[in-house]
Amino acid sequence: MVLPAFNEAACLGRLLEHLDEDLTEAGLPYQIIVVDDGSTDGTDAIAREYAARMPVSLVRHPQNLGLGAAIRDGLKHAADAAAPRDIIVTMDADDTHTPGLILRMSRMIYEGHDVVIASRYQPGSRTIGVPLHRRALSWGGSMLLRVVFPIQGVRDFTCGFRAYRAGVIQAALAQYGDAFLDQEGFQCMVDILLKLRRMHLIFGEVPFILRYDIKEGASKMRVGRTISRTLQLMLRRRLGG
Numbered sequence: 206m207v208l209p210a211f212n213e214a215a216c217l218g219r220l221l222e223h224l225d226e227d228l229t230e231a232g233l234p235y236q237i238i239v240v241d242d243g244s245t246d247g248t249d250a251i252a253r254e255y256a257a258r259m260p261v262s263l264v265r266h267p268q269n270l271g272l273g274a275a276i277r278d279g280l281k282h283a284a285d286a287a288a289p290r291d292i293i294v295t296m297d298a299d300d301t302h303t304p305g306l307i308l309r310m311s312r313m314i315y316e317g318h319d320v321v322i323a324s325r326y327q328p329g330s331r332t333i334g335v336p337l338h339r340r341a342l343s344w345g346g347s348m349l350l351r352v353v354f355p356i357q358g359v360r361d362f363t364c365g366f367r368a369y370r371a372g373v374i375q376a377a378l379a380q381y382g383d384a385f386l387d388q389e390g391f392q393c394m395v396d397i398l399l400k401l402r403r404m405h406l407i408f409g410e411v412p413f414i415l416r417y418d419i420k421e422g423a424s425k426m427r428v429g430r431t432i433s434r435t436l437q438l439m440l441r442r443r444l445g446g
């Protein structure tokens with residue numbers, strides 16, 4: 206499990222407890238990597254406190270480097286520690302992603318998928334409390350990406366809640382090297398799929414209930430910057446870069 210966290214002290218403890226309850230109950234052994242990206246609110250202290258009683262380890266950036274850098278370091282650590290048949294899950298640390306879904310995502314990997322996305326665009330998906338402009342943005346992004354970079358089985362290109370077969374991440378790191386995870390901001394989630402798309406994998410989605418209504422504090426996504434970086438990225442990838 207990779208949890209990128211930037212100033213999530215208010216929610217991280219609750220999420221770690223839920224993860225432990227749900228994964229233990231499901232009989233899934235786990236290891237959690239919290240990537241604290243220069244938080245100033247004591248996120249690292251919370252992670253250390255839980256590390257004393259749960260399999261939690263902390264990777265800390267002294268300064269804020271952005272979601273992409275956190276995902277990069279988290280996935281690299283996870284890929285180093287994992288066996289190819291293990292499953293690597295990424296999710297938000299703000300407790301808006303339900304840990305209960307990990308069981309189903311893992312099930313789909315055991316059934317033959319390589320990448321499983323918790324999707325806001327499947328029958329049964331619900332998004333609760335997401336502001337209209339954010340819903341419009343994510344929906345517009347999904348439509349545009351589905352047309353320009355179709356991937357069979359993928360509708361939600363931006364959600365951070367995903368499960369990967371560990372061997373796939375290890376193979377992508379071997380194939381692309383550091384270029385596999387070279388996007389700093391929120392556009393990293395799109396870019397990972399565009400890179401994995403070329404590896405002819407099996408992608409799937411599960412319907413996901415996004416509980417944005419229980420989110421504490423504001424979103425850390427800088428909307429304007431994410432739109433412009435994502436469009437630049439699409440253009441570059443379309444041109445073969």
Ligand SMILES: Nc1nc2c(ncn2[C@@H]2O[C@H](COP(=O)(O)OP(=O)(O)O)[C@@H](O)[C@H]2O)c(=O)[nH]1
Pocket residue numbers: 208209210211212213240241242269270271272273275276296297298299365423424425426
């Ligand atoms: N490491 C790191 N994580 C970040 C950064 N910005 C956001 N995050 C984390 O990425 C996840 C997504 O951010 P969030 O504010 O929930 O975005 P939203 O769900 O799209 O509104 C959360 O777990 C944040 O703590 C950052 O600059 N660095």
Ligand SMILES: [Mg+2]
Pocket residue numbers: 297299301
């Ligand atoms: Mg979030």
